Amino acid sequence: MAFFGAFHGARTVLASNHRNYIMTPTYVWQQFYQQAILETDRGLLPVLIKGAQAAIDLRIDQLRFDESDSTAEREAIADALTGLRVLERELKPPRGYKRQHGGSELTGD
Numbered sequence: 001m002a003f004f005g006a007f008h009g010a011r012t013v014l015a016s017n018h019r020n021y022i023m024t025p026t027y028v029w030q031q032f033y034q035q036a037i038l039e040t041d042r043g044l045l046p047v048l049i050k051g052a053q054a055a056i057d058l059r060i061d062q063l064r065f066d067e068s069d070s071t072a073e074r075e076a077i078a079d080a081l082t083g084l085r086v087l088e089r090e091l092k093p094p095r096g097y098k099r100q101h102g103g104s105e106l107t108g109d
Contacts, residue, residue: 027073028055028059029056029080030076030080031055032051032054032055033052033084035048036051036084036087037052045091049087053084056080056081059077060077
């Protein structure tokens with residue numbers, strides 16, 4: 001099943017071959033995370049990943065002084081950070097992949 005997404009204000013609409021799903025972020029940083037995770041243009045992903053990471057880092061700093069029970073948000077942050085790491089890995093060439101860059105060969109080994 002193929003998915004694609006579009007970000008509209010505070011909602012993200014996910015569409016598949018059969019249904020539409022609406023994701024409403026619970027936390028402000030999730031808007032940035034959703035933009036990154038749903039982006040299909042690999043050229044935009046590095047900037048969106050950095051933006052999402054910055055938004056999450058800011059929230060982590062804020063949570064250090066938050067005395068309320070933020071267990072659910074902390075778990076959501078952990079999941080989002082894992083998702084961003086997966087995206088970053090997907091952007092790297094596979095191990096052993098060689099390409100020409102500035103006259104020298106690079107490899108993932």
